[in-house]
Structures are given as structure tokens and as C-alpha cells.
Amino acid sequence: MRMSDFIVRSAIIPELNATDKEGVIRELLESLCRNGCFKDVDVEDIIKAVLKRELLGSTGIGEGIAIPHTKYIGVDKLVGVLGISPSGVNFGSRDGEPVFVFVLIISPVDQPVVHLRALETVSRVLRDDPLVKALRACTTADQLFEQMNQYSKM
Amino acid sequence: MEDPSPKILKRVVKIKNPNGFHMRPKAAFVEAAMRFASDVKLIWEGQAFNGKSMFELMLVAAAEDSEVTLEVFGSDSLLALQELEKVLAEEDASIPS
Numbered sequence: 001m002r003m004s005d006f007i008v009r010s011a012i013i014p015e016l017n018a019t020d021k022e023g024v025i026r027e028l029l030e031s032l033c034r035n036g037c038f039k040d041v042d043v044e045d046i047i048k049a050v051l052k053r054e055l056l057g058s059t060g061i062g063e064g065i066a067i068p069h070t071k072y073i074g075v076d077k078l079v080g081v082l083g084i085s086p087s088g089v090n091f092g093s094r095d096g097e098p099v100f101v102f103v104l105i106i107s108p109v110d111q112p113v114v115h116l117r118a119l120e121t122v123s124r125v126l127r128d129d130p131l132v133k134a135l136r137a138c139t140t141a142d143q144l145f146e147q148m149n150q151y152s153k154m
Numbered sequence: 155m156e157d158p159s160p161k162i163l164k165r166v167v168k169i170k171n172p173n174g175f176h177m178r179p180k181a182a183f184v185e186a187a188m189r190f191a192s193d194v195k196l197i198w199e200g201q202a203f204n205g206k207s208m209f210e211l212m213l214v215a216a217a218e219d220s221e222v223t224l225e226v227f228g229s230d231s232l233l234a235l236q237e238l239e240k241v242l243a244e245e246d247a248s249i250p251s
Contacts, residue, residue, distance in 0.1 A: 063209065112173045116216075116217060
């Protein structure tokens with residue numbers, strides 16, 4: 001699996017405006033919604049589901065990266081969005097550091113293996129420190145997608 | 155009690171959670187592993203991952219019914235093995251992953 005298999009290019013946000021956890025999750029999900037990723041689904045309900053998941057433990061995995069996610073009954077395929085916060089957001093990460101790179105993932109409830117593989121794929125790609133630095137230096141969604149894709153292929 | 159001459163202890167564990175070894179049990183595993191002085195590794199698909207690193211465990215996409223090998227080495231390895239095996243064998247699928 002590659003990140004480009006599920007990251008929605010047109011939904012990528014090169015500069016998140018939000019300054020807190022709920023705001024980031026809302027901004028990313030609303031972007032997916034605007035790009036037609038959810039049909040007959042109330043985006044507020046997905047926001048609640050992702051926030052509920054965060055209550056069980058932050059998806060900030062450290063090193064400035066978070067992968068907020070949930071499985072949601074109303075979606076029929078895996079979708080994801082990448083967002084960069086230039087100033088960083090307190091996401092309650094394991095290492096206590098702010099998060100700059102967000103990859104939000106929504107997957108169908110009946111595809112646990114796809115969900116696991118998506119999280120693994122994002123983690124494998126974002127383990128690469130030069131890539132994370134390169135992503136943070138991007139100023140457009142297209143640049144972000146191309147950078148991510150280049151590393152994702154390796 | 156500390157073992158003065160520790161050996162590497164290994165245990166093959168089957169993942170029983172229908173959601174697989176997902177993020178929440180991974181976090182619980184890291185938290186538990188950090189409580190022990192022993193080195194902790196998880197071996198999955200022929201690769202070894204540091205059991206005390208969330209970032210490394212994120213690379214273990216072990217699905218339900220797949221097997222991982224828990225490998226522990228250090229002065230408190232026996233206790234660590236027992237505790238960590240419990241975390242890996244968790245079955246609860248009622249809460250989101």
C-alpha cells in the first residue's frame with residue numbers, strides 16, 4: 001500500500017489554521033467532505049467519532065506526527081488527508097511535543113486489515129526525517145503530494 | 155526478583171483482537187514495556203521491532219489470527235514476558251482502534 005492510494009490530493013491542507021486538537025480534526029474532515037469523500041454522512045458525526053477515539057489515547061505518535069483516525073460505518077472506502085501546521089499544535093502526543101504533520105484516516109468498519117496497513121504505511125513513510133522536513137517546507141498541496149509520493153514509492 | 159543471569163525469553167503470541175494489533179493496544183504495549191528494565195522486541199514477518207518505541211510498533215500491522223514473537227532480554231524478563239503477553243492477547247474489540 002502507498003500513501004497515494006488513499007490520500008485525497010485535492011483535500012491536502014498545506015497550512016492548517018487550527019490551533020487545537022478539535023480544530024485540526026474539524027479542518028481536515030471538512031476538507032475531505034468538501035472534496036466529496038463522504039456521501040450521505042454527517043461530517044459532525046465523523047468529527048465526534050474521531051474525537052471520541054482521541055479520548056482513548058492521543059494518536060500523536062511523537063516526533064511531531066499525529067495520525068488521528070477512526071473506522072466509520074458510513075464510509076465504504078479508506079480515505080485520508082495530509083495537513084501541515086506551521087506553528088505546531090498541542091495534540092497530547094506521547095513525547096509531549098507539538099505536532100506539525102497530520103495524516104487523518106477514515107476507514108470502513110469491516111476492513112480492519114486495510115486500516116492497520118494504512119496506519120503502517122503512514123508510519124513507515126513518516127519515519128523518514130528528511131521527508132518530514134521536506135513536507136514542512138512545502139507551500140502548496142501539490143508540492144506536498146509530490147513529496148509524499150516520491151518517498152512513498154521508495 | 156531479578157535474575158542474575160538472564161536469557162532471551164521468547165513467546166509466540168496469536169493476535170486475537172478482531173481489529174488486529176491496532177494503535178490502542180500498541181500504546182498499552184509500549185506503556186507496559188517501559189515499566190521493565192529488559193529489552194523488548196516484537197518480531198513480525200521476519201522483522202524485529204523495538205517494543206518500547208511507538209513509532210516502531212506502528213510498523214507492525216499484525217491482523218487477527220496472525221502471530222508475533224515476543225522476545226525479552228534482561229533482569230526482569232520473566233515478569234515482562236508474562237505481562238506483555240497479556241497485552242498482546244487482548245481480545246476486546248468493542249472500542250475504536
